Amino acid sequence: MTSLNKKHTSIEEAIARIPDGASIMVGGFGSPGTPFALLDELLAQGQKGLTLIKNDANEADIGIGRLIKAGRVDRLIASHIGLNRVAIEEMNAGRLAVEMYPQGLLAEKIRCAGVGHPGFLTDIGLDTEIASHRREIELDGRTCAIEPAIHADFALVHADVADTYGNLTYRGTAINFNPLMAMAADTVIAQAFRLDAPGSLKPEYIHTPSAFVNHVVQVDPATSEQGIREHAV
Amino acid sequence: MTSLNKKHTSIEEAIARIPDGASIMVGGFGSPGTPFALLDELLAQGQKGLTLIKNDANEADIGIGRLIKAGRVDRLIASHIGLNRVAIEEMNAGRLAVEMYPQGLLAEKIRCAGVGHPGFLTDIGLDTEIASHRREIELDGRTCAIEPAIHADFALVHADVADTYGNLTYRGTAINFNPLMAMAADTVIAQAFRLDAPGSLKPEYIHTPSAFVNHVVQVDPATSEQGIREHAV
Amino acid sequence: MPSDQERILARAAREILPGQIINLGIGLPQRLFHYMPEDQQVLVHSENGILGCQPLPDDATPDYEMIDSGGAYIGASPGASVFDSALSFAMIRRSRVDVTFMGAFEVDQQGNLANWKIPGKFSPGIGGAMELAQKVDKLVVLCSHNDKRGNPKILQQCRLPLTAPNCVSLIITEKAAMEVTDQGLKVIDIAEGLAVDELRAATEADLMIDESQVGRF
């Protein structure tokens, strides 16, 4: 684990830790909570052959949409990619492998890795098309499907206010997958609009405790898509 | 689900919903987070044959210790009861059935019911004595034990500040099992030291959203063990 | 005279009771926002992680970190909470959402619903629909009675991949409000001016209609 007193770093250094071929969780449901600055730095640094795990594919021209468009992403694990025309084309052309899960199961699979368990049981989707991919067992007379945890090498998350120990708070509907992903990856890189000294956040209001976060970088809201785009997803 | 506008009630009415033989989750790790006022009302109303689910057994003279002492509890599911001499005696005498789990697994079993899943897989305790009670399966070449979810008829939780819709916030280490139990029972009764109008709590700082809470009662801190006892657990 | 969509929405709004928690699917259901009675203390759940979203006034500056699952900028109602996606779906799977309104490609007289995939044509992923459909006690389908070519959408048996089986409670179209019962599809209300024969002709599903009981809307 990164020392508490060594987490604050530059965006270049933080993203340079990611090698080609890495699996990366990316926070956000649509734009809110998407770590746009970290993703743009990843685009600039050129890592390729990536596996991304994100609820959606953003839109074609922002966030992970840019990485997909630039051909950096081999595989995407998501819940819904309907708002990214390019991602759908790449999927249909066989250039982007896409694995999709119902949204709540995706969230829970990520959290499951985040709490250090190998999987969970569910009754969701038992009588639907998704059941065909899954192993089922009986528990107390009920049929259950096994959902393995989804883990990643890295997580890129977007926080509102953080402290230099790596404690994170999120705002509004930008919470979404961020606190789950912040537990589920080996190396967690957080961007925050504001970075304060330890002790500035109320202990009860911290959404992601410092223990889960390896690197924290401060980003200017004005450089993020949150600040400049006109339409939500 | 109880209507949002009908949750605020008296402690007598709330506890009167609990019948003999009910299974009841009780928040708290030691004293913090234990809903002492709700428990004392339960003692006063006389329900018996109860199954309680709580991290610990409190101490002999407070909280669920009083219910155990009064012979109201048939069965206790816990993680550690070392600070309640009476509970240990009752267990050893065969008058109290006690089922114990490692603390993190107990928390996760309760949460699992709280998110509507029948169970999860774990590698905790595989090579220890607790493994003998469990069913194991192989997942991706790893041995995993199945941990079924723990659900209850009722949950009694302690909040710091709540609103009349049933949104709850907790304070300090009084959080512990409360938000997990508040998801995992059919009927959730919360006590709070302060009860405000909807809109008074910041949406980001609500620990348990109103959707999970059926009844909320305001209690005076001075009537609770938190305010009068001299020693922590 | 109201448009078809206005008729559907006005009828649908009658399914919302004071103090309830409801979820509005993408598209037509989201417009129910504007049909809800004032001061009913209803909280609208959106599965991206908010309980208590409300439309923004037209002249409001949007908060870029506040959207609903359809991507519209939203505000927060009094008593709103925001939370992570795991908690959001806990609320759904634990049936703590009282009513969910959804669109449909197809719906049938068993209450089966298909609204996420057209094999070979459209499969952007199921999002949150499967869990909402399977776990919310009351699912109200809001859709046009027929597709753009005039083919029935209210079927004897869905042909497309299901979102969930046996999940629909009520179907509201511009032509009728139909309840899914153990015996089949029971017509509760018929649109003003529509004859029973016209309704049957536009529908593939078998309809139970007791004309003495049927309302108009």
Add this chain to the structure above:
Amino acid sequence: MPSDQERILARAAREILPGQIINLGIGLPQRLFHYMPEDQQVLVHSENGILGCQPLPDDATPDYEMIDSGGAYIGASPGASVFDSALSFAMIRRSRVDVTFMGAFEVDQQGNLANWKIPGKFSPGIGGAMELAQKVDKLVVLCSHNDKRGNPKILQQCRLPLTAPNCVSLIITEKAAMEVTDQGLKVIDIAEGLAVDELRAATEADLMIDESQVGRF
């Protein structure tokens, strides 16, 4: 001269590095609180749900909602967070706690630990010990070298039910600091004034001792 416990605690404090997250078991380990160097930016995790607890000054009024897992009233360090029990154990199972200090009934040269149950005599439940022992990368056992009757506690093979197998990294007693290695138990430090023969005599486990390398404490 320090007491046995003071000797153990002072030696144990050297295992804490600046910026680490540590967990202190009930009993002797909790007294490490008072041996930690100032300004090391260490956060103490307590499994009831706090990261960043610190002892209260003797004259402080306790906050009744702030205790550690041993039941002592505590304060919050700068940078502290509080959370529910599921998140607390997520931190443990994900090895986000760097070092945990625990007591022992028995510990052996394979690194097996027994500290929760004496069949027929003592079984109040395992609490959080099993997950801490199994999942924290560095587990340091702090205990007396022998039990009250003088019997060895550092064994060739534990006899009591295990908390976790092969989980211990380092054992610190008043007589020695011993590292669990693949080859067996390697003595790093011996207490001031204690002869190697005396240490071996008080120990059941096989000890690897390179006298030229051994330190004193």
